[in-house]
Amino acid sequence: MDPRFLRTFVRVVRLGSFSAAAAELGYTQSAVSQHIAVLEGDVGVPLLTRRPVGVTEAGARLLEHAEPILLRLDAARADVARVASGPPSRLRIGATPLAATFAAELVAPALAVTVRVGARDEIARAVAVGELDAGVVDGVAAPNDPLRLPETGARVARVKEEPLAVAAPLNHPLAALSESPRGSSRARATPVLAEHPPFSAKPVPRDGGRARPATTAPRQTGRGVRLEDLVDARWIDAPAICAPLADLASLARTEGFRPALHYDGADLAGLLALVAAGHGLALLPTRALHGVAALPVIAPALTHRTEWLTDTYG
Template sequence: MFDSRHIRTFHEVVRTGSYSAAARSLGYTQPAITQQMKALERAVGTPLFLRAGRRMRLTEAGEALSRHAGAILGSMEAARQQMAALTRLRAGRVRVCAFPSAGATLVPEALARLAADHPGVRVELQESEPPESLDRVVRGECDITLAFTYPGLREQVPDELVEIPLLEDQLTVLLPTGHPMARRRAVRLAELADERWIAGCLRCRTNFLHECAELGFAPDIVFTTDDNLVVQSLVAEGLGIAMMPGLVLSFLVHRKVTGRALDPAARRQVSAYVLREHLRIPATALVLRELEAVAANRAGC
């Protein structure tokens, strides 16, 4: 294994033509240059220089190494500059996986903050619901995942992952604007036992069924879809009502739909998950900080 210092010194000896000139250029003593070249020759296993009177010339091995030395040093400098860019957050890539309502709310705000101060850090976006999104981090397919859990349905998080809590997301009921309960500020789930329902993703649907069972009724689920926009359209047409996360309200655009909080309040926990060792990667840690800041702002609203 070559010592990079020896390669740099060798390159300077070749460039300047002598040990003494290289010593002056590098700020070393001539004996130090001599010792480094002897060490390099031991590593190579053959002489690199021959003396012809007061002049030095390269051996065949020296000529071969000379042809590569510049490229080696150039690659090392390029690597040094890239590492510096990564650690100083002038560059970097972070793969973020999020469930749809987080991808439409928390993630864009965090990326806008990131782009303003660190435009060289690039983020790749993926979309997936938990628990699949958690498995993606473990498999190395993404660096950060945003996922949610419900209080009564806590699932085992893989041991490799660290959870960073972001916010509690209050659940709401989506109603057609003409629905009698749309005039209220909050609604009770038990009062909606006779309604037709539109259910969402598997984890949300499981929690919904659990909440209804706790109140002693089984909901009449007429449609199931993971698409929040489809849910809105179905509700708007009076085909059913839906229990939805509060994050959805920030991009609720259908004029025939309104959202009402549940009484008593029901919430889910939204968190970021990351492999423990990735917390030490500057770009990943930065994206996590931006997500935490956005979540804190929302929680304070």
């Protein structure tokens, strides 16, 4: 179970080829073949099929352990390197597109700061591995539920939760439910802060003392939409921005959300324009909506959550 072998195993599976993996990893094809042979000899069963290359059942089980293990090894090295190098002179921050607005308001302007925008898991990995000093990521989750990030043992320092709404064109039949029908004026949502540490000062270990309120958030009972009633609506899937529809199925415990339109960009404005033009609905934090109707989501209980990830010096 040498991590080097696990690494080549993962790469072989990803590329579907021994030779290609060898090329990427800087080995000869022979070495890769031997790596896999050693792993298979170790566990006693074939992990891969050959011609074509594919994972066996046993290989699949190994694979779902191998990636977190390798990630954690990198995180360990990065963590140690951080204490060795002391507090950084410049701050590298990563953020998901919607969360990027927080990066500005949270950073002390003392240091040279660079901000990198990327996908959620990518940011989380980069923070774990030390490429970034901090990250701000967002996503949809049940209230007080942490976002599901790669397991790195990283820390979540601050948390913010905001209400979610379904973005719809202003002339949508359900727009009457909108919290405050508005034109292009800035949305005036009242964010529901998680009660506990609304931007607490002290970093909290991710799995250890994960921030958790003793009481539950106030239950919204007023008008709004139930997501399951919108299963058959036209949805715009914008996975780079917020709540990929594929994830929604498990979050809302409802099958069948199918995208009518796939939006591959990371910019909010383009998505909102599509919504406003009636191409479909999108699930977004209320705060982010303008120029469209915001239908509050009353069921299931979901919030838009923003987490601030740091290493120890964060």
